[in-house]
Amino acid sequence: MFALVDCNNFYVSCERIFQPRLEGRPVVVLSNNDGCIVSRSEEAKELGIKMGTPYFKAKPLLDAHDARVFSSNYALYGDISRRVMSYLAEVAPEVEVYSIDEAFLDLTGMEQWLEHNRSSLTEYGRRLKQEIKQWIHVPICMGIAPTKTLAKLANRIAKKDPMHHGVLHLDSDARCRWALEQVGVEDVWGIGRQYAPMLQQHGIATAADLARVSDVWARRHLGGVVGLRIVRELQGVPCLEMIPPDGGAQPRHSVAYTRTFGQPLAAYPDILSAVATFTTRVAEKLRRQGCAANMLTVFISKSRYGPAPPPYTYSNTLSLPVATRDTAELLRYARVALKQLWQPGTSYKKAGVILTGLEPGGLAQLNLFVDSPHAEQRAQLMAELDKLNTRYGAGTVGFAVELADKNGCKGAWAGKKEMRTPAYTTSLPEVWRINIDGLLLG
């Protein structure tokens, strides 16, 4: 048996931990740059606000209902997520952290053990739900079923129908069949924007309909083995296994840092400053992964929403002679790549730096290949930079090319973040101070 634990309206729930008076009110959290709505409280959903709606479109409705709106506060959400995941690691035999707000549990063997103790998986799920709420103040739901895809499906039903009190265990074939009838095909894990309309045109409306298609049909219409796995999983045949915490020791394939600018930018120094800053950020990520990269992509994009026709994005990929994790070296390549892309008189709205061809690479490998007597010192320099920036905050020490002009001006590209709450749990200056009878508590 697999369980899927999913935090309800996660970002909104994180904000409510520190502002309990927001309970019962419509609340939304915005994406980077205060662009789109990416988390909604139940009250906001009831207003008809859809996931991913641009904020400016929903603002009149939100204002009319006195809704609270927050910029995203990833330091906070990341920390709350870690608390939930470490709780799960203590109460479940095996945990796979699937996203910031979801985890799969492998409950093999649990059922017999619980029955032996006159309990059940449903009771177990309810206990987890109650304890996570009480200790971390985050509401969750849980679906339990013989496959991951069915656990996702059960979770969806548990979330929608209050009858289940947030926990649904599909403990028999009959219950699985019943559950499949409840869920539209568009809500099946793995069926997205493209496949859903196609399936509906073929008369496949529910998850139950999808579970009945033939293997050949699934392969032909749903992207080969991927579709086949979805169908089998719905039929109760496990095709997806738990992924161990180290990802099976598989290194990642890419790291990226991309951002929409706060305003359109045309001047080369402004765009160079952005691309340089993104390069240093992505290089930091790369070193945190313990990798080196042998390809670097820079892209810059025009607005997708203006009168201009596509293409909107211009990108340039360089193959590096030797894999590297040195910020200064990556900056040199990024500059070259950008120079070939930028067109005078054009306004750009977004840029990004993507590193691919990642290989596990530390100091030893650099020494082996780089014909430089300074390789070891350079690696040490990067380590010191990372140490300083971790301790005193990102960007404390950087490279001059990140600045847009000689006056040290930086950040014409910086996005909006006008409604961000404090990093209550991860930044000392932002920790609450409570003054009780003249006694200051940090």
Next chain:
DNA sequence: TCTGGGGTCCTAGGACCC
């Protein structure tokens, strides 16, 4: 005026090898 960010996997097709 204002429209996010960062990943994954799979397939098909081309270049190349013996």
Next chain:
DNA sequence: TCTGGGGTCCTAGGACCC
């Protein structure tokens, strides 16, 4: 006149997830 078979590696593109 008749022109094989079996691989690998890489990339682009298309789908998906949160």
